[in-house]
Amino acid sequence: MTLRFQKSTSKKVLLKDFLGKSQMFSLALKNILFYKGRSVTTFFLTFVSTLLFIVYVSMTDGSHKSMLENALKIYTGAIEIYKKGYRDIGGNEYLIDDIATITKKLSKVEGIESFSSRYETYGLLSTDEYSSASMVAGIEPFKEKKISSISKALIEGKFLNENSQNCLYAGEGLVKRLKIKLNNEVAFIGGASDDSFAADIFRLCGIFKTGSFEFDSTVSFVARSYFDELMLSHNKASYITIKVDNLENVDNINRQITKMLNDDTLESLTWKTLMKTMVEAMEVDSIFGYISLALFLVVIFFVIMIYGFVNISSRIKEFGVLESIGLSNTNIMKLLFYEIFILTTLAILLVTPIASYICYYYSVNPIIIEGISDMYKDYGIVSDEIPFDFTPFTIFWNVILIYVLNILSVVYPYFYIRSFTPIEATRHV
Amino acid sequence: MKKTVLSLLILTLSLMAGEADKIIKKVDENMRGENVSMEMTMKVVSHGHSRTIKMQSFSEGTEKSFTKILYPPKDRGITFLSLDNQMWQYVPKIERIIKIPPSMMLQNWMGSDITNDDMVKQSSLVDDYDAKVIQREDSIVTIELIPKEDAAVVWGKIVTNINTLNYTSVKDIFYDEDGLEVRYFIYKKVKKFGKYYIPTIWRVESVEKKDRYTEIILEDVKYDTEISKEYFKKSALKRFSR
Numbered sequence: 119m120t121l122r123f124q125k126s127t128s129k130k131v132l133l134k135d136f137l138g139k140s141q142m143f144s145l146a147l148k149n150i151l152f153y154k155g156r157s158v159t160t161f162f163l164t165f166v167s168t169l170l171f172i173v174y175v176s177m178t179d180g181s182h183k184s185m186l187e188n189a190l191k192i193y194t195g196a197i198e199i200y201k202k203g204y205r206d207i208g209g210n211e212y213l214i215d216d217i218a219t220i221t222k223k224l225s226k227v228e229g230i231e232s233f234s235s236r237y238e239t240y241g242l243l244s245t246d247e248y249s250s251a252s253m254v255a256g257i258e259p260f261k262e263k264k265i266s267s268i269s270k271a272l273i274e275g276k277f278l279n280e281n282s283q284n285c286l287y288a289g290e291g292l293v294k295r296l297k298i299k300l301n302n303e304v305a306f307i308g309g310a311s312d313d314s315f316a317a318d319i320f321r322l323c324g325i326f327k328t329g330s331f332e333f334d335s336t337v338s339f340v341a342r343s344y345f346d347e348l349m350l351s352h353n354k355a356s357y358i359t360i361k362v363d364n365l366e367n368v369d370n371i372n373r374q375i376t377k378m379l380n381d382d383t384l385e386s387l388t389w390k391t392l393m394k395t396m397v398e399a400m401e402v403d404s405i406f407g408y409i410s411l412a413l414f415l416v417v418i419f420f421v422i423m424i425y426g427f428v429n430i431s432s433r434i435k436e437f438g439v440l441e442s443i444g445l446s447n448t449n450i451m452k453l454l455f456y457e458i459f460i461l462t463t464l465a466i467l468l469v470t471p472i473a474s475y476i477c478y479y480y481s482v483n484p485i486i487i488e489g490i491s492d493m494y495k496d497y498g499i500v501s502d503e504i505p506f507d508f509t510p511f512t513i514f515w516n517v518i519l520i521y522v523l524n525i526l527s528v529v530y531p532y533f534y535i536r537s538f539t540p541i542e543a544t545r546h547v
Numbered sequence: 548m549k550k551t552v553l554s555l556l557i558l559t560l561s562l563m564a565g566e567a568d569k570i571i572k573k574v575d576e577n578m579r580g581e582n583v584s585m586e587m588t589m590k591v592v593s594h595g596h597s598r599t600i601k602m603q604s605f606s607e608g609t610e611k612s613f614t615k616i617l618y619p620p621k622d623r624g625i626t627f628l629s630l631d632n633q634m635w636q637y638v639p640k641i642e643r644i645i646k647i648p649p650s651m652m653l654q655n656w657m658g659s660d661i662t663n664d665d666m667v668k669q670s671s672l673v674d675d676y677d678a679k680v681i682q683r684e685d686s687i688v689t690i691e692l693i694p695k696e697d698a699a700v701v702w703g704k705i706v707t708n709i710n711t712l713n714y715t716s717v718k719d720i721f722y723d724e725d726g727l728e729v730r731y732f733i734y735k736k737v738k739k740f741g742k743y744y745i746p747t748i749w750r751v752e753s754v755e756k757k758d759r760y761t762e763i764i765l766e767d768v769k770y771d772t773e774i775s776k777e778y779f780k781k782s783a784l785k786r787f788s789r
Contacts, residue, residue, distance in 0.1 A: 207755055210658075211594045240654070244645040251650045305643045307636065313591060313598055313658030315622045317638040 142449055146456030156429045157461060160422065164465035164524060167418040172473035172516045174414070178407045179507035180481065182400055186389070187365070192328050193266050193337075194393055195233075195359030196368050197375060199386045204356065210311050213237075214355045214384070221358065223378050229371040231363050234261035235355035237342060241308025241316070243288075243296060250295045252288075253337050254306060255356075256345030265361045268326060268339065275300045275324035282341040285323035291335030293325050300325070311351040318348050365389075415523060423527035426458070430531040437535050438543025447536060454528040462524040466517055474513055480506035567678035567690045571707075573714040575609075575673050577743050580770035582607040586617075588766065591659045593759040600657055609673075611779040614666070615787060622657075624788040627666065630779060634663055637784035644784050653701055660730060660751040660761040664701050672707075675700050686712045702729075713737055713744035728754045740768045 150157045199220065204212035214220065217235045224233050237256035242249055259278040263269045268287075269277040278287050286304060288296075298304055303319050310316040320340065327334055346352045362371050368388045375386045390397055430437075437450060445453075484505035535543070582605070589600045599618065606612035610632070616625040624639040634647040652664040675698035682689035692705040703724040708717040719732040730753045734746030749763040777783055 209593075209756065211756070211759065242645065242647065242651055244643070249646055249648045249651075251648065251654075305638070305641050305645060307638060307641075307645060309655070309658045313593070314619070315616075315625060315638075315657060317641050317643075319641050319643075 142452045143456050146453050146460060149453070149457055150460055153429070153433075156425075159425060160458070160461045161465045163418070163422055163425065164462050164520065165469045167422075168466055168469045168517065168520045169473050169476075171411075171414070171418075171520065172470075172513055173476055173506075174411065175512060175516055176477040176481075176506040176508065177504075178404075178411075179509070179512065180484075180505045182404065183365075183507055184484075184503070184505050185400065186396070188267075192271070192330065193268060193333065194389060195265065196362045196365060196389050197360040197372050197386060198392055199358040199360070199375070199379070199384055200356075202383055202385050210309070210313055213311060213351070214357065215353070217353055217355045217358060220379065220384075224358070224360070224375065227371065227374050227378055229363050229367050229374070231361045232261060232264040233358055233360040234258045234265050235342070235358045237311075237345060237349060237351045237354060238356040239308050239311075239316075239349060241306055243286075243292070243320075243338065244305045244307070245296050245298055245302070248296050250292060251336070252292055254308065254345075255337065255339050256342040256349065256351065257339050258342050265359060267328070271326040271328045273325055273327045275322070277324055278339060278341045280341060280343055282323065283344050284318060284320050284340070285344075286320035286338050286340060287324040287326060288322060288338035289334035289336065290325055290327040291331060292338055293322065295335065298322050308349075310349045311354055314350070316348050316350075415519070418520075419523045419527055422524055423530060426527055427531045427534065430454075430535060434535065434538060434543050435545075438538065438540050438545070441540040442544060450535060451532050454532055455525065458524050458528050462521055466520065470513065470517055474508070474510075477506050477513065478508045481508040567680045567688075568673075570680075570688060570690060570709055570711065570714065571673055571676075571678050571692070574707075574709055574716055577714050577745055579606065579609065580741075580743050582772065582774050583768065583770050584772060584774060585768040586766045588764045589657070589659055590762045590764075591759075592762070593756075595758075598658065600659075605774050605778045607774060607779060612666070613778040613783055613787070616657075626784045626788045628779070628781065628784050629666060630781075634666065635781060635784055637788055639788050642785075644781065660753050660756075660759065661763075662701075672705070674698075676705065681706075686710050687717060710737075713739075715744050715746050730754060738768075741770050743770050 199214070201212045201214050214235075221233065221235070224230060235258065239254055239256075241252060241254050243252045243254070244250075257268075257278070259269075259280060259282065263277070273290065275287075278285055296304060300322055302322050304322060305317065306320055307315070307317045342351075360371075360375070362368055368390075372386055372388050379386065437445075440450070484503035486503050584603075584605045587602050587604060589602065591598045591600070600616060600622065601618035602614050602616050604612065604614045610630065612627075612629045614627040616622045626637045628635045628637075634652075635644055636647060637644045647663050653662050655661070656663050656666055672692060676692035676694055679691050679693070680688055681691045688709050688711050690707050690709060692707065694700045694702065694704075702721050703726060704722040706720045706722070708719075709715070710717050715737045716732070716734045718734065721729045721731070723729050730751060733750045733752070735748040735750070737744050737746045745765065745768060747765040747768070749765075751761040751763070753759060778787065
């Protein structure tokens with residue numbers, strides 16, 4: 119009896135020495151090869167879930183960026199310069215007085231793709247029978263084409279040019295309200311920039327539809343060269359709108375502009391301030407996106423964990439034997455960890471390039487659903503492209519998260535094994 | 548005892564409300580007479596710059612008024628007609644008569660601090676608001692005007708200070724629907740024309756725009772004269788524009 123105990127103790131010590139880290143790794147590798155069915159299934163589950171996860175995140179981020187770009191394309195600039203007070207109080211007292219000097223300074227700022235000044239006023243558009251209040255904006259048509267999608271939102275007639283004279287480019291809703299057709303005349307009355315009375319007859323030259331009901335129902339455009347004569351607004355502007363090379367650099371460019379302007383009476387604002395409501399809406403959308411993503415991940419986690427648990431349940435006898443010959447709990451944990459780590463790593467090594475390629479491909483070649491661009495305009499989206507976002511850092515954290523989830527999935531099965539004594543485990547059927 | 552106190556309270560309140568209505572009516576009578584014609588000079592001062600508009604106005608009762616711009620030359624001949632709370636405008640430059648839609652009623656009139664609604668709905672102080680005396684100080688009575696439930700008005704509340712010696716306004720404070728002060732009308736230099744008293748200088752200040760005000764000076768005020776009915780027809784807009 120004593121001899122048997124001594125033999126058993128010495129075997130345990132030997133086994134402990136024998137089973138180092140590398141030995142546990144080799145054992146895990148052997149187990150993976152031995153339990154082929156289990157290994158293939160775990161590999162497949164990890165592969166599919168990682169692929170779906172990376173592509174889903176890329177698509178969500180891409181659609182958010184696209185939403186923002188679309189919104190910025192329609193009318194609002196990435197950066198806009200105002201005289202302080204214009205946005206809160208408004209009125210002719212808060213017009214920018216000397217746009218020539220400001221635009222000269224802007225041309226020296228790096229990162230600005232293009233810019234244009236706009237003169238906006240609220241007036242009344244009226245036919246013999248119908249009248250409607252409208253925001254009439256004097257724009258520089260050539261520059262506006264580079265900055266906004268107003269020209270692309272054309273559905274009938276033509277967009278303005280520098281010599282458009284009294285041509286009016288009006289929103290579809292406004293045109294419906296006034297019940298006018300192309301080339302019909304419409305009277306305009308409003309206040310000029312010096313508060314004197316301004317009135318003219320415009321001719322409807324083009325109709326646009328951006329999809330924004332409010333915008334299409336209230337806004338109309340006239341070429342600045344003509345409008346300035348009527349509104350006495352030469353060298354004045356409600357604001358200057360700016361398009362930047364890269365939206366991600368908008369804060370940096372804005373700082374440069376503020377420094378360059380060096381004028382306390384002016385304020386330069388980015389889209390984050392200008393489109394606060396949209397930013398909030400995107401944040402809410404992101405929260406719901408992440409909730410659904412979290413649910414998706416929980417499902418992945420439980421599928422892998424349950425599968426692993428079922429698998430380990432069938433290996434309890436094996437673990438009982440290993441414990442009986444001296445395998446410690448720590449080594450059992452190591453064994454399980456290595457098994458899931460190897461399988462996850464293999465799956466991720468294979469899936470990451472594939473998923474990255476899909477994200478990259480669709481970021482460069484966005485999905486285009488042809489023929490529905492008109493329908494998209496009803497939702498305020500001028501473009502019918504659905505681009506993906508390709509950001510290596512995002513893919514990296516997606517992969518790390520899958521790693522963490524897979525590793526966590528062996529924790530419960532480990533404690534389940536520990537609930538058995540070696541004798542109970544060896545007798546387990 | 549409690550019932551007596553309550554009855555007295557209700558009686559006092561209703562008497563105060565009745566008194567307020569009477570005061571408002573008397574002020575309105577002073578402002579309008581049977582009919583009134585006048586010339587007005589309106590000065591809009593903003594950020595140190597000023598702009599002057601001269602106009603001629605005819606009104607009859609609470610529903611009819613006609614206004615013609617006399618100065619500056621650029622705006623001369625623009626005419627406005629208010630009939631039954633509706634407003635039309637004629638612009639000689641484009642030869643069009645334009646009806647001002649309800650959505651434009653809160654827009655500033657001719658770049659001033661008064662609105663299109665002011666041009667049309669001054670009368671509604673009597674019809675559209677419940678008046679209540681809230682303070683007395685010598686001859687000055689402060690009356691609070693709260694819109695009646697079904698009244699289509701733009702103000703949440705108006706508080707008016709009235710001199711009961713001549714039943715003329717001293718100061719009006721206009722509040723929005725949230726109870727915030729929006730603008731003031733300050734009236735000065737009361738003159739007597741026949742049996743009517745009217746302040747001849749009105750100053751309008753906006754709470755939001757501190758650097759700006761509008762001053763209206765009434766001149767050549769004539770009450771209860773023969774005003775041709777032709778002034779209160781739509782055809783007058785074009786006809787009397789010249």
